[in-house]
Amino acid sequence: MRTRKNDLVSDDLKPFIGKIIKEYREKYNYSLEDLSKALGHKKNRQTLHKYENCTLNIPYDIFFEICQIFNIKDDILDNVSMSDDERKKIEKKLIKNYVNNMRENNGLSVKEEKIINTYKNASFESISKPQELCIKLLDDSMAPQYFKNDKIYFKKQNDYSNGDDIVIAIKNNILVVRRLYRYPKGIILQALNPNYQTINVNIISTDMILGKVTSITREIK
Secondary structure (H helix, E strand, O other): OOOOHHHEOOOOOHHHHHHHHHHHHHHOOOOHHHHHHHOOOOOOHHHHHHHHOOOOOOEHHHHHHHHHHOOOOOOOOOOOOOOHHHHHHHHHHHHHHHHHHHHHHHOOOHHHHHHHHHOOOEEEEOOOOOOEEEEEOOOOOOOOOOOOOOEEEEEOOOOOOOOOEEEEEEEOOEEEEEEEEEEOOEEEEEOOOOOOOOEEEOOOOHHHEEEEEEEEEOOOO
16 A cells, blocks of 8 residues: 555655664664564565665654664654654654554553653653653753753652652643642642742642652763
8 A cells, every 4th residue: 555645754854764774774784685574574675775765755654663673762863954844743653653662562551651642751661660651851940950851750649748749731742840839729839940930820630740750860971
């Protein structure tokens, strides 16, 4: 069956994708036939050769499958110039592909799947065992406790106490960390960085809180 144009990478992005595939295939000493076999022969060596040489647009799903085979990180295209529409499309397909893989191999629940599908900075990965939900902080609103790009792991609780660091959505499709304080008529969501606003909420359901911070990982440069 012919792949729909909407499911193929654009002409602008095609050279970057072709270069990535060839670079990682050679890095892992795979022939085109080896890669075809790893893909379950969904694409033959001639088609893969056309992807690498930019004479054919590769379907997103095949590219992401190749990323899994060679353990190519999902930030490989972060610095590649592309339209906002294509970046959103790639993020959506990456998330869907990642969720399907994690659900199959790690027992991702329907609720956890919904979180990952809804919030673009959420993921499901391992800090130890078992796998946990986590977010990547996109700002420094909780500095000096947590910094931008920290990975924050969290778990849903039945209740939350004053001083708990919680994960909550205060922006569309973005999860953030805030320090929780209760008062008789509502709660305070405190940002530790004074440059960010502390939010007073009159009414809030516990269901609006995604979870309590359990641990973090930080990349040391």
